[in-house]
Amino acid sequence: xISAGTIHVISTxxxxxxxxxxxxxxxxxxxxxxxxxRESVAHWALLGGLLATPLAxxxxxxxxxxxxxxxxxxxxxxxxxxxxxxxxxxxxxxWKRGAELDRVHAGIGMIATGLIMTTASIGGEFARxxxxxxxxxxxxxxxxxxxxxxxxxxxxxxxxxKSTIEHRIRSRTSVP
Amino acid sequence: xxxxxxxxxxxxxLASTLSSANPGxxxxxxxxxxxxxxxxxxxxxxxxSSASIELETSTxxxxxxxxxxxxxxxxxxxxxxxxxGAFLLSNDQGAKDTPAHDGWQIIADPNGGVSNYVELExxxxxxxxxxxxxxxxxxxxxxxxxxxxxxxxxxxxxxYIGKSSLNQISVMEPPENLPRLSAxxxxxxxxxxxxxxxxxxxxxxxxSFSVEYRLEGGTPIDLAVTDGKFTxxxxxxxxxxxWRALLEGEGPDQTTPWFRIVSQEPGWQVEEPTxxxxxxxxxxxxxxxxxxxxxASPEDELKQYDQTPLIPTEGIPVGWTMEQWQHFGxxxxxxxxxxxxx
Numbered sequence: 046x047i048s049a050g051t052i053h054v055i056s057t058x059x060x061x062x063x064x065x066x067x068x069x070x071x072x073x074x075x076x077x078x079x080x081x082x083r084e085s086v087a088h089w090a091l092l093g094g095l096l097a098t099p100l101a102x103x104x105x106x107x108x109x110x111x112x113x114x115x116x117x118x119x120x121x122x123x124x125x126x127x128x129x130x131x132x133x134x135x136x137x138x139x140w141k142r143g144a145e146l147d148r149v150h151a152g153i154g155m156i157a158t159g160l161i162m163t164t165a166s167i168g169g170e171f172a173r174x175x176x177x178x179x180x181x182x183x184x185x186x187x188x189x190x191x192x193x194x195x196x197x198x199x200x201x202x203x204x205x206x207k208s209t210i211e212h213r214i215r216s217r218t219s220v221p
Numbered sequence: 222x223x224x225x226x227x228x229x230x231x232x233x234x235l236a237s238t239l240s241s242a243n244p245g246x247x248x249x250x251x252x253x254x255x256x257x258x259x260x261x262x263x264x265x266x267x268x269x270s271s272a273s274i275e276l277e278t279s280t281x282x283x284x285x286x287x288x289x290x291x292x293x294x295x296x297x298x299x300x301x302x303x304x305x306g307a308f309l310l311s312n313d314q315g316a317k318d319t320p321a322h323d324g325w326q327i328i329a330d331p332n333g334g335v336s337n338y339v340e341l342e343x344x345x346x347x348x349x350x351x352x353x354x355x356x357x358x359x360x361x362x363x364x365x366x367x368x369x370x371x372x373x374x375x376x377x378x379x380x381y382i383g384k385s386s387l388n389q390i391s392v393m394e395p396p397e398n399l400p401r402l403s404a405x406x407x408x409x410x411x412x413x414x415x416x417x418x419x420x421x422x423x424x425x426x427x428x429s430f431s432v433e434y435r436l437e438g439g440t441p442i443d444l445a446v447t448d449g450k451f452t453x454x455x456x457x458x459x460x461x462x463x464w465r466a467l468l469e470g471e472g473p474d475q476t477t478p479w480f481r482i483v484s485q486e487p488g489w490q491v492e493e494p495t496x497x498x499x500x501x502x503x504x505x506x507x508x509x510x511x512x513x514x515x516x517a518s519p520e521d522e523l524k525q526y527d528q529t530p531l532i533p534t535e536g537i538p539v540g541w542t543m544e545q546w547q548h549f550g551x552x553x554x555x556x557x558x559x560x561x562x563x
Contacts, residue, residue: 115488116488123497128507131504150514153511173246189495191495194502200506201509204512205509
């Protein structure tokens, strides 16, 4: 029988490793150094990290002592990892749609990596009471009221639908 | 550039502390000795603690009834975080060694949980710690118990382990008419600050009982008992309060062990559905914002290499511009190879 804690360690190492690889590859894209496959590596590593993230979140919930989300650190971990997942998902879909890699795209990739690294660091503080990011106000949780979250959700859905429609129109008009 | 990077990495490496322990602790949990060898970085590298570790048990331990066991730790000289972790174990084999493996049931640990491994901060002035567990005893017979501690060192270089001797506990079958707490009664182990706590004592073979309480190690104070219930005073500070009952009945009078109640600040709470909804909303919004990001201007593109597909011998399709070939040429070639529509 393997405990949730062990599964969480495996899944977080996978997630953090994949995101770190993606972050470095995006950095190489920005500075124009490294092998030509850096763009593919960045996006495939991002996808790998994305696949491992849900397992890390679920096993993290099960491994945490106590009942549910009883610490601001855990709440911040959840919000940061969901934000990073959203950014990464957007980048991968955009890349698969044929978008060119620009500085903003690569920058967002590095931000997603940074958010996952911060999440992992908070995990270290939660489990062992140690962190390198001692200067961050991790006990502070920005919690929106439900109605604000619903508005954000609707706004996000509108953006996704709009971008999908625009992409389809562009595909039809561009291909000869 | 490479030299500067090497210097930066070297500084970062030198800034890390060389420690084989976890100064922040591992957290209270059910654990085998040395966490199965993984509490500290490498169990084989542990030093032997100079702390004195002694196990104290009640004189009479009755099968199926509650009792307390205390591990006294003196002179551990731990790390700067002052954390000392204590294990209550049923043998020194390092596996299948929790009290539950020998039939003991942990009712309360020193921090108010139900773990056999707990962490407490050793006071700098005295460097003395006592870890007290409330246990329900197993069936009558000889049942060994021992204590072990884990801690770091001031310099941080070595992690230490210390063990007490293995104590054989004689668990006896209680006399039939022994005044006792009923098997269903489980004493509360923790409460929040500012909270009054009323306990209804469930007993067997008891005609009357009285209750007294004390602050940890202080003088006992009598409590009024009404209809089998008594109320402990409100906790104004985080700490430990202890209570015990003096049971009288047909059989010999009994005094229960001191039961500990840990008072703590109310935990942080959040409405989970609200947080989940916010997390999901952020995910969707961020994905949407990235997808809506406008295509970059050509000079902002980061491609440093030419991805234009090779032009076939018959040339690019009629009516196509070179720019269209750069973007859609590969798709054209793929369709051509697959026999699909162009």
